[in-house]
């Protein structure tokens with residue numbers, strides 16, 4: 101199949117940021133397409149700047165290209181200006197490495213990290229010249245596969261995808277390749293049956309959905325050889341997967357534009373709102389020496405001057421102090437390499453690490469207490485006392501930071517106005533602490549509406565509607581007037597749509613298709629988002645948005661993702677939900693006895709940690725009296741840095 | 744960056760092929776990465792947010808190619824200057840190639856201030872050579888050539904005639920122009936617009952191509968390639984620069 105470059109090239113003079121479409125990143129691979137190799141197109145259905153840094157996609161890109169029986173290229177959603185030009189000229193979605201048409205690939209594999217990209221998935225398929233509905237595809241069409249966190253409730257996308265991959269992709273992409281290898285584009289039905297037999301792969305068309313009135317009665321396999329429940333895949337030992345070995349270095353500035361080294365996967369802090377933590381258990385640490393090597397080699401190869409040690413809570417890594425100290429010493433005298441460390445903890449220890457790694461640019465430090473009162477934080481199992489937060493903030497301002505960012509959610513289960521207003525009170529106190537150190541001290545308060553996610557203890561909770569979230573934001577806006585703290589909030593209407601897609605069933609597919617047909621793409625871009633087409637589509641399909649979003653589910657209800665397993669026992673999730681309502685915290689099973697959530701016990705897995713002791717500075721679940729305080733975690737997500 | 748007790752070096756590079764779509768700012772970032780990959784002892788600015796001491800010459804438009812881009816970088820220690828082109832090219836994407844380097848005299852005037860003339864090759868898509876030739880002749884004779892364009896996001900009308908020094912057209916319709924950077928540097932895109940206006944043909948499907956071929960520093964009646972303009976006193980009297988000049 102020939103390249104489309106000669107046709108695309110002249111279009112690039114007419115669009116914004118044309119370098120998004122040229123590829124050529126350091127680390128990119130020019131594949132050798134051959135008939136006996138399965139050709140994968142890995143697609144991130146958002147802009148290049150958002151999609152390029154995605155580590156999951158980069159890992160699979162390397163693993164596939166290392167295989168003798170596969171090649172992989174990448175594509176990102178073209179921005180609307182290029183899309184219009186492509187459609188005008190009847191040109192399709194193309195790959196970046198060789199600018200081949202998407203249809204020339206055997207597999208179109210999409211990474212789905214957020215629900216609001218669903219209409220972009222359809223748009224990319226359509227732009228590729230592939231039928232958006234799986235049932236309309238013929239044998240010679242590429243196979244459409246999706247992976248990523250959103251696929252833990254695959255039902256809203258069931259009509260559009262051929263196969264869904266659950267969990268870690270490192271091993272399963274090889275198994276899928278093996279199923280396809282040597283078959284060419286033949287006998288789609290048989291291929292799908294074979295894929296359904298691959299652990300971790302869900303083939304929606306092989307399942308029937310039954311309803312009982314508006315309720316789901318079940319999602320059941322059509323034939324005996326198709327599993328009734330699909331389990332996620334888990335890579336047992338990260339040490340065997342030191343990827344990406346050659347992180348892509350883009351020519352265009354992208355988000356997280358730095359070397360990213362994943363230091364562990366999984367998190368058992370047990371924050372009840374956090375789907376990422378629940379679905380990625382258990383904790384699997386990368387050996388510290390491998391981290392050091394990946395950082396050193398990555399920096400040398402990429403020329404980056406910033407490295408992030410990534411995970412859901414990086415300060416929890418065993419021996420993090422040693423790793424950080426080594427990296428800082430390594431860079432001594434070689435210029436300015438900065439290190440960042442997303443973390444759930446904020447205590448003296450973490451601020452100490454932050455000052456170690458940010459000797460020069462102390463622009464902003466982020467803490468995520470997530471809720472405004474201790475009561476609320478017990479409900480969500482984010483056990484941070486006010487004293488600890490204030491001590492951390494005090495340490496940060498006294499060590500030269502001038503701006504603190506605070507992340508919160510509103511619309512959490514059992515939330516009262518007192519809890520909401522607690523956010524404002526925390527923020528005012530933080531500003532007051534800052535002003536003791538510097539007159540220019542400021543704080544930014546970012547508030548997002550809470551969306552209950554599948555496979556979490558809050559999956560049964562009825563989300564706050566748009567008016568309620570708006571009212572709460574309004575309360576905060578009033579309470580923060582003249583406070584010195586700046587309030588930012590996420591659009592409650594977008595939060596509502598996220599709620600539709602997050603816990604929707606197969607019927608929501610029709611809604612997504614209608615919204616896409618109305619032209620609503622790039623819905624996670626606030627300037628492109630509009631609630632109206634979503635409500636119109638729900639109405640046209642005879643579906644009640646509140647039934648999907650704001651309704652509390654009950655224990656007996658069949659949830660749309662009941663046949664999908666992240667390894668968590670439903671009993672565990674329900675009990676944890678009841679514990680939340682009773683305002684009981686739950687310790688971290690990495691450092692305290694296992695409470696049998698199901699992930700390890702049923703799947704012969706265990707935590708892989710360098711040390712069985714909690715990190716210095718203490719942690720939740722270590723036996724201390726949480727009410728009395730001590731050193732308790734807060735999240736400091738990212739050490740922002742001004743350019 | 745001038746006036747520091749360092750080792751300033753000027754390098755020349757080409758930007759051709761797909762990388763022509765990379766913005767000036769992103770080329771600068773690619774250079775900074777390449778300097779780090781080469782582990783060169785780059786000097787940094789002092790202060791809150793230290794930056795490598797690198798300064799670029801005239802910006803090149805997105806989508807335009809060049810064989811004659813320059814940048815100055817301040818090093819803390821002396822390095823093997825003739826080895827720099829290969830070393831730096833190694834860490835760059837395909838199409839960005841360092842083609843020459845010269846140690847610079849301390850306190851040499853900055854590129855932005857010293858470059859006085861720039862030459863381009865232009866190729867107007869879908870226009871017959873005769874049409875191009877006629878438009879070029881008209882441009883050469885015109886007292887003023889006003890073009891509507893934007894500067895800093897605002898629409899403005901500029902006159903490119905004062906900076907147009909010469910314009911030639913070859914048998915295939917290729918245009919060679921030399922533009923003065925004084926009083927203001929006309930942009931090749933503006934000249935393309937002027938030529939298209941004179942020819943009475945709007946841009947169509949095809950892409951007009953721009954290739955910057957030379958930059959000159961004119962001083963005391965001499966016309967110098969920027970690598971040869973301000974050599975470090977200890978350097979072997981611009982020998983490097985001359986040798987490299989041959990491959991341009």
Ligand code: SF4
Pocket residue numbers: 368381382689690694695696697698699700701707
């Ligand atoms: S099975 Fe036990 S140790 Fe494993 S994640 Fe669940 S609670 Fe923790």
